Structure formats: C-alpha cells, structure tokens
Amino acid sequence: MARLYHAPLSPFCRKVRLSLAEKKIDVELVEERYWEKNSEFMRRNPAGKVPVIRLDDRVLSESMAICEYIEETRPDPPLMPEAPEARVEVRRLVAWFDDKFHNEVTSKLLYERVNKKVSKQGYPDSSNVKSGLRAIKPHLDYMSNLLDHRRWIAGEVLTLADFAAASHLSSLDYIGDVEWERSPSVKQWYATIKSRPAFRSILADLVSGFSPPEHYSDLDF
Numbered sequence: 007m008a009r010l011y012h013a014p015l016s017p018f019c020r021k022v023r024l025s026l027a028e029k030k031i032d033v034e035l036v037e038e039r040y041w042e043k044n045s046e047f048m049r050r051n052p053a054g055k056v057p058v059i060r061l062d063d064r065v066l067s068e069s070m071a072i073c074e075y076i077e078e079t080r081p082d083p084p085l086m087p088e089a090p091e092a093r094v095e096v097r098r099l100v101a102w103f104d105d106k107f108h109n110e111v112t113s114k115l116l117y118e119r120v121n122k123k124v125s126k127q128g129y130p131d132s133s134n135v136k137s138g139l140r141a142i143k144p145h146l147d148y149m150s151n152l153l154d155h156r157r158w159i160a161g162e163v164l165t166l167a168d169f170a171a172a173s174h175l176s177s178l179d180y181i182g183d184v185e186w187e188r189s190p191s192v193k194q195w196y197a198t199i200k201s202r203p204a205f206r207s208i209l210a211d212l213v214s215g216f217s218p219p220e221h222y223s224d225l226d227f
Contacts, residue, residue, distance in 0.1 A: 011038040011058040014211040018069035019057040020173035025073045027204035041125040085166045096160045099167035114138025115183045150189040172199045182219045201225045
C-alpha cells in the first residue's frame with residue numbers, strides 16, 4: 007500500500023490524494039507536522055515540504071511530479087489528455103493554481119488563518135488576509151470565463167487541472183473564504199467535482215481548532 011505524508015488542508019496534498027482516489031489506489035495517510043522539520047521527514051524530502059509519498063518502493067516528492075508519476079504508471083482512468091496541445095493546457099492551468107492562485111490567494115488566506123495558528127507562528131496578518139480576499143475575485147471570474155466555454159477547467163474531460171483547482175478551493179472553502187454566489191458556473195462545477203467518490207475522504211478531513219461551515223460537505227450546497 008502507498009503511504010502519503012500530508013497535511014489535511016494542503017491543496018498540494020489534496021491534489022495527490024484526489025489523483026490516487028480517482029485511480030482507486032489504496033493509500034495510508036500519515037499526517038506530517040512538516041514545519042517541525044524533524045530529521046526523519048527531512049531525509050524523505052530535504053525541501054521540508056509535503057506531500058511526500060512512498061509508492062512502488064520509491065519515495066517521491068513535489069505534487070505535480072507525484073501526479074505525473076501516478077499518471078504514467080497507472081494511466082487508467084486518464085487524468086491527462088492524449089493530444090499534446092491539450093496536455094499543455096492542463097499543465098498551464100495546474101501551474102496557474104499551484105503558483106499564481108497559491109501565491110495570491112491560498113497563501114494569504116489559508117496560511118494566515120490556519121497554518122500560522124497550527125504551527126504556532128503567530129497571528130494572521132490582516133493586510134495579507136485582505137489582499138487574499140481581493141485577489142480571489144478575479145480568479146473566480148477567470149474560472150467562470152473558462153467554464154462558460156468548456157465542460158471542465160481545461161477542456162471537455164476531467165483532468166489534473168480540475169483537481170488542482172478543486173484542491174485549492176476546497177481548502178479555502180473549509181474556512182469559508184470562497185464567494186460561491188459570485189459565479190454560478192464555478193459553483194456548479196465544484197458541486198459536480200465534490201460529488202465524485204474521490205472527494206469523500208477530502209470532505210471528511212477535520213483540523214483541530216477549526217470547524218468548516220455547514221455547506222462544506224454538503225454535495226447540494
């Protein structure tokens with residue numbers, strides 16, 4: 007069985023978990039207090055970040071590298087399209103959420119509101135929180151524009167791009183920071199993806215000291 011060292015609200019860990027679950031790969035979840043940088047964990051990943059997975063007698067790190075390895079070794083059901091131009095679009099959008107969205111939104115909201123408290127690194131920076139709340143609005147508008155012309159984020163089939171987007175939004179939804187009414191198309195997309203069996207364990211996550219809003223696990227929110 008695979009073993010995934012993770013943090014429950016990390017969107018990068020959630021992306022890997024969704025990929026594993028979609029492909030029905032059994033995995034043992036080990037919650038890792040990565041900020042403590044203990045020597046055993048640092049041996050697994052000198053970068054000191056989650057996710058880290060032990061799979062096929064290998065220790066792998068970095069979420070997209072892990073997802074690509076899973077895709078290449080366990081291609082069914084596919085989460086990357088066959089056409090090169092379609093694969094480029096998936097990778098572009100995964101990078102959009104894991105880089106631009108993360109830096110402008112996730113790190114300003116989730117990290118300030120939750121991670122600082124959990125890791126005992128102080129209190130939220132209100133200017134960062136305000137910045138994140140402003141920045142999420144154009145991102146939702148961009149997603150809405152994509153979904154007005156596509157069935158899924160990157161095209162007509164579900165891909166890793168959807169899991170990357172849903173991972174960030176689900177983590178933020180846990181703390182009630184997604185204005186779903188701003189975009190009916192994004193809300194419908196998210197309702198569809200969170201109804202997939204792969205999402206069940208994600209929605210069951212709880213973080214001590216933080217309770218999600220009532221709609222968080224509601225499939226018909």
